[in-house]
Amino acid sequence: MPDPILDIRGLEKTYKGGVQALKGVDLTIRRGEIFALLGPNGAGKTTLIGATCGLVNATGGTIEAFGLDTRKHWREVRSRIGLVPQELATDMFDKVIRQIRYSRGMFGLAPDEARIEEVLRSLSLWDKRDAAIRELSGGMKRRVMIAKALAHDPELLFLDEPTAGVDVELRRDMWRQIDALRARGTTIILTTHYIEEAQEMADRVGVINKGEILLVDDKDAIMAKLGSTEAHFTLDSALAEVPAPLSGYAVHLEDEGKRLVYRGGDGTGAGKREVAELACLLVQQQIAFNGIETRESTLEDIFVGLLEDRQEVAA
Ligand SMILES: Nc1ncnc2c1ncn2[C@@H]1O[C@H](COP(=O)(O)OP(=O)(O)OP(=O)(O)O)[C@@H](O)[C@H]1O
Numbered sequence: 001m002p003d004p005i006l007d008i009r010g011l012e013k014t015y016k017g018g019v020q021a022l023k024g025v026d027l028t029i030r031r032g033e034i035f036a037l038l039g040p041n042g043a044g045k046t047t048l049i050g051a052t053c054g055l056v057n058a059t060g061g062t063i064e065a066f067g068l069d070t071r072k073h074w075r076e077v078r079s080r081i082g083l084v085p086q087e088l089a090t091d092m093f094d095k096v097i098r099q100i101r102y103s104r105g106m107f108g109l110a111p112d113e114a115r116i117e118e119v120l121r122s123l124s125l126w127d128k129r130d131a132a133i134r135e136l137s138g139g140m141k142r143r144v145m146i147a148k149a150l151a152h153d154p155e156l157l158f159l160d161e162p163t164a165g166v167d168v169e170l171r172r173d174m175w176r177q178i179d180a181l182r183a184r185g186t187t188i189i190l191t192t193h194y195i196e197e198a199q200e201m202a203d204r205v206g207v208i209n210k211g212e213i214l215l216v217d218d219k220d221a222i223m224a225k226l227g228s229t230e231a232h233f234t235l236d237s238a239l240a241e242v243p244a245p246l247s248g249y250a251v252h253l254e255d256e257g258k259r260l261v262y263r264g265g266d267g268t269g270a271g272k273r274e275v276a277e278l279a280c281l282l283v284q285q286q287i288a289f290n291g292i293e294t295r296e297s298t299l300e301d302i303f304v305g306l307l308e309d310r311q312e313v314a315a
Pocket of ligand 1: 017041044046
């Protein structure tokens with residue numbers, strides 16, 4: 001991969017109690033992309049972020065950020081990374097603007113009121129700049145955390161569950177902010193439980209489970225490879241079996257023969273085409289139907305399917 005911004009090789013973390021949170025993770029992040037890391041609770045997402053940001057001591061493997069070994073050059077690496085942690089960690093009694101100034105200063109950067117104003121305005125926080133953080137709503141507090149992480153103009157931004165507990169409107173608003181950051185050239189790694197968020201935002205998606213990366217690919221490629229179409233034809237009269245001309249398709253009967261169900265395709269449109277062909281064949285065979293419901297699989301279906309496959313393999 002040309003010029004990766006982050007290159008993780010064989011990363012391992014075993015916590016003191018013996019929990020193996022990361023089991024040899026390899027992951028390369030491209031400069032300028034939005035990468036969504038998906039995984040169930042306890043999969044190792046926060047540990048992976050912590051190891052990259054120098055908050056967790058890895059027990060094996062290497063991490064290079066900006067071409068630098070993160071252990072040897074931790075100070076420089078950290079100054080070029082922004083982290084929005086899952087938990088709200090800030091002085092709740094302080095004013096918004098003071099905390100943003102403070103975050104910038106922490107990385108040794110000179111004060112820059114114009115930049116701070118820009119960050120606050122971009123997150124619609126300018127009007128709240130003199131409010132005490134504890135007085136803000138949960139969603140606004142989260143924006144303050146993002147503003148803090150942006151105050152030193154990081155090249156690489158980690159967002160750990162950025163929209164957890166945020167209402168739908170604010171979530172969409174945040175997605176726009178994240179998009180604007182990408183437009184500025186910031187590389188973004190986000191972890192999320194909202195798969196819709198990954199589907200909406202990400203260029204590439206990685207799935208992690210029990211400390212292992214199961215899949216990394218372009219979001220569109222994942223949808224194309226693992227996506228599928230499902231169609232339900234509601235028949236006027238029950239069929240005893242699938243008629244021979246339809247047997248070459250991925251169809252079966254449900255509901256005592258009253259519903260013909262198709263499940264197939266690959267997310268590239270092949271499924272929709274086959275559903276259209278099936279409709280024609282049913283008409284040709286004079287099999288009357290009074291409804292077709294079709295549904296394209298979402299990233300969520302694919303994700304749940306992947307984890308289920310793993311459980312079956314492990315069982
Ligand atoms: N400080 C710690 N000491 C011991 N075990 C830990 C510690 N932090 C995390 N773990 C364990 O490591 C595993 C991975 O946790 P991690 O927080 O990285 O997962 P996650 O994918 O971020 O989960 P979530 O989505 O719930 O935040 C879990 O089994 C967790 O209990």
